[in-house]
Amino acid sequence: MSIKFTEDHEWVLLEGDVATIGVSNYAQEQLGDVVYVEVPQVGSDVAKGDELAVVESVKAASEVYSPVSGEVIEVNGDLEETPTLVNEDPLDGGWFAKIKVTDASEIDELMDEAAYKTFVEGLE
Amino acid sequence: MLNRQGRSTQAVGTEDTEMDMETFTGNKGLNHETPLIFEQGLPGRVGVDMAEPKEVKSRLGGLERKDPIGLPDLSEPQVLRHFVRLSRQNYSIDSGFYPLGSCTMKHNPRINEKVARLAGLGDLHPLQPVSTVQGALELIDSLAHWLKTITGMPAVAMSPAAGAHGELCGVMAIRAAHEANGQARTRILVPESAHGTNPATAALCGYKVDAVPAREDGRMDLEAFATKLGPDLAGVMLTNPNTCGLFETDVKKIADMVHEIGGYFYCDGANLNAILGRVRPGDLGVDAMHINLHKTFSTPHGGGGPGSGPVVLSEALAPFAPVPFVTHGAKGFDLIEHARGEAAASFGRMKTYHGQMGMFIRALAYMQSHGADGLRQIAEDAVLNANYIRVGLNDLLHSPFKGVCMHEALFDDSSLKGTGVTTLDLAKALIDEGFHPMTMYFPLVVHGAMLIEPTESESRQTLDEFIGAMRHLLGKAKAGEADYFLGAPHFAPRRRLDETGAARNPILRWTSPAAGQLADDVTLSAAS
Numbered sequence: 001m002s003i004k005f006t007e008d009h010e011w012v013l014l015e016g017d018v019a020t021i022g023v024s025n026y027a028q029e030q031l032g033d034v035v036y037v038e039v040p041q042v043g044s045d046v047a048k049g050d051e052l053a054v055v056e057s058v059k060a061a062s063e064v065y066s067p068v069s070g071e072v073i074e075v076n077g078d079l080e081e082t083p084t085l086v087n088e089d090p091l092d093g094g095w096f097a098k099i100k101v102t103d104a105s106e107i108d109e110l111m112d113e114a115a116y117k118t119f120v121e122g123l124e
Numbered sequence: 125m126l127n128r129q130g131r132s133t134q135a136v137g138t139e140d141t142e143m144d145m146e147t148f149t150g151n152k153g154l155n156h157e158t159p160l161i162f163e164q165g166l167p168g169r170v171g172v173d174m175a176e177p178k179e180v181k182s183r184l185g186g187l188e189r190k191d192p193i194g195l196p197d198l199s200e201p202q203v204l205r206h207f208v209r210l211s212r213q214n215y216s217i218d219s220g221f222y223p224l225g226s227c228t229m230k231h232n233p234r235i236n237e238k239v240a241r242l243a244g245l246g247d248l249h250p251l252q253p254v255s256t257v258q259g260a261l262e263l264i265d266s267l268a269h270w271l272k273t274i275t276g277m278p279a280v281a282m283s284p285a286a287g288a289h290g291e292l293c294g295v296m297a298i299r300a301a302h303e304a305n306g307q308a309r310t311r312i313l314v315p316e317s318a319h320g321t322n323p324a325t326a327a328l329c330g331y332k333v334d335a336v337p338a339r340e341d342g343r344m345d346l347e348a349f350a351t352k353l354g355p356d357l358a359g360v361m362l363t364n365p366n367t368c369g370l371f372e373t374d375v376k377k378i379a380d381m382v383h384e385i386g387g388y389f390y391c392d393g394a395n396l397n398a399i400l401g402r403v404r405p406g407d408l409g410v411d412a413m414h415i416n417l418h419k420t421f422s423t424p425h426g427g428g429g430p431g432s433g434p435v436v437l438s439e440a441l442a443p444f445a446p447v448p449f450v451t452h453g454a455k456g457f458d459l460i461e462h463a464r465g466e467a468a469a470s471f472g473r474m475k476t477y478h479g480q481m482g483m484f485i486r487a488l489a490y491m492q493s494h495g496a497d498g499l500r501q502i503a504e505d506a507v508l509n510a511n512y513i514r515v516g517l518n519d520l521l522h523s524p525f526k527g528v529c530m531h532e533a534l535f536d537d538s539s540l541k542g543t544g545v546t547t548l549d550l551a552k553a554l555i556d557e558g559f560h561p562m563t564m565y566f567p568l569v570v571h572g573a574m575l576i577e578p579t580e581s582e583s584r585q586t587l588d589e590f591i592g593a594m595r596h597l598l599g600k601a602k603a604g605e606a607d608y609f610l611g612a613p614h615f616a617p618r619r620r621l622d623e624t625g626a627a628r629n630p631i632l633r634w635t636s637p638a639a640g641q642l643a644d645d646v647t648l649s650a651a652s
Contacts, residue, residue: 035627058623059565061320083628 005116165196225563225575228419261457276406290414290433379409398531401500432483505580537572544606
C-alpha cells in the first residue's frame, strides 16, 4: 500500500488495517517552525474528517483532520518533547497517530503521491 | 547622510560602523539598558524610612514565614528608572502609527482621561450604597442607551470585560435560550476567516464548531452555509465587516436562514468601527453582538487596558442576559444583582461588580464629545484611510479580493515570491522605519496575509509616510536586497528575536543565580 494524501495536506499510510497519519512536507513548510503538537488519546474513536491533532507553529494553530475512521491505537509520544520532528521529518519521524481503520475504502478516494504533487503545484 | 528632516543621522567618521559599535555600558546613547529588577536588588537597600514596629505577637500559630520572601531590595529612584527605561523601549499609539489590523488602534482622546479622573467618578467604590452612586449608575444607563441606539438593538449586557468575554456572554445567552425552549442543540457555524476566539467560545460553551468556507470574493459561501443548516444548529457566529476587511453582503439572508431553523445569529462586533452610524446591526437580524469599547470607542488597549465588551441583545435573548444590570427603581437608579425576580431567566453573573466602569466613562466621553455626526464620520474616515493605503500599495502588493475594502486593507505575499523576503521579514523592517507592523499571517485563509488598519485617527501625512516606507521596502525586496530584511530590525532595542526558541523553551520564571549555586552545592554534597 502506498502513501496517500488529502486536500488538507495530511498523509496516510495503510499497513494491514492500521493507518499511520501525519502532515505533508508542504504543510510543514506552510506552518513554519512547529512549537507544540497535541495528539489524540489512545483508545479514542475518530470519524473521517474529525479533528485528530492540533499543530501550533510560530504563525498559527492548525487542526489536523483524520482522513480515516477508526480507533486510535498509538500516538507519537516523541512529538511532545520534540515537535521539531514535524518540520525535520514530516513523512516519517513526525507521524501523529496510528488508527485501526474500520473502512479501508475511505483511503481509496485520496490522492496518490503524483496527484498530490500536481495538487500542491496548483496552489503555488 | 541626512534624514528626511534634514538632520545628520551619523557622526563624522562613523559611517557603516555605527551598527557594530559597542559602548562600555551597553547603553546606546540615551537609550538605556536595564537589568531585570531582581538583578538590581542589594540587601538592605530601601525606598522608604519606616519606624521599627514595636514588639508584635504573632497570631499565626507558627505558620508565619521564616525565610525571606525573595523580593529585590531597591531604592525609589532605582525603581523609577527601571520602569521609565523599559517604557522607552515600548511602542504605543501615543508614539507612532500602529496599523495592527483587526485591533483598531485609534487615538485615545485626552478628554476621556480627564473625565475618568474626576473625583466623583474616579474615587467611587463598587460596594458603596446605591443611593450614593446615582451619578455613576446614570452614566452606565446613558452609555447603554447610546449603545442600543447606535446598534438598533433593544437590550445590552454591560458587564463583559472584553471582546472574547462578550462572545462568551452572547453564546451563553444563546445556549440559555435553547435550554429554556427545551432544545439541546449541539453545533455552531463559524466561517473559516473568523477570529480565533469565535470557535474557542463555541467550544467552551460545549458546542461542536463547524467551519463554513469562503467564496472567491472573500465572503461566506451562502450555498455551503445552506447545506449546514439543521435542527441541531444552535446558531452562527459571523464578523461583519469580516476579517478580510469586507462587508458580508448576504448578512441579512444569513440571519433569516438561521432564524428559520430556530437558531440565533451572533455577530462579532470587533470591526464595528467600519460601519458606525452607517449600519445598525439590529436591522441585519443580529441576536447578540459584543462591542469592543476599547476599539471602537477609543478606550486604551494593547497593554494600556483593560478592555470592555458590552453585548447588545435582541428581544429573544434579552431575558437571559447576565446580572448585574441597572434599572429605573422607585428611588432613582437601582442595580439588579441576582438572577431572581425580574432577572429569573438570567444565566447568572460573569464578572465581579458591574463591568469596566473606567472604560464606560471614557467611552461615553468619546461618544458625547463626537456627537452623532462625529461618530458617523469616524466610519467614513476609517474606511477612506484604509482604501487610501490599499490604492497606495496595490501596484506593488497583491490584494486577494478585488474591489473597495472597509476599515482595513488586506494583501497576500504573492508579490514577494522569489525575493527571499517573507511577510515576517517585511514586518520586521517596518520596525526600523518606526512603525508598529501590520497584522501578519491573519486571516489564515490568505497566504502570508498582511492586514493593515490605519483607523480614522491618522492624517494623510502619516499615511503617505507609511505608504512611502512600504514602497521603499518593497522596492528593496524586489531589487534582491533580501539580506537587509533578514537582519531586521537593525535599530530596535533588540534585534530579531528567536520566536521559535521562545515558544519551544520558554523561561517563565527568574531564578536567582545564588539559588542556582546553592542547588549545585547541594547536588555536589549529595554526590560526595
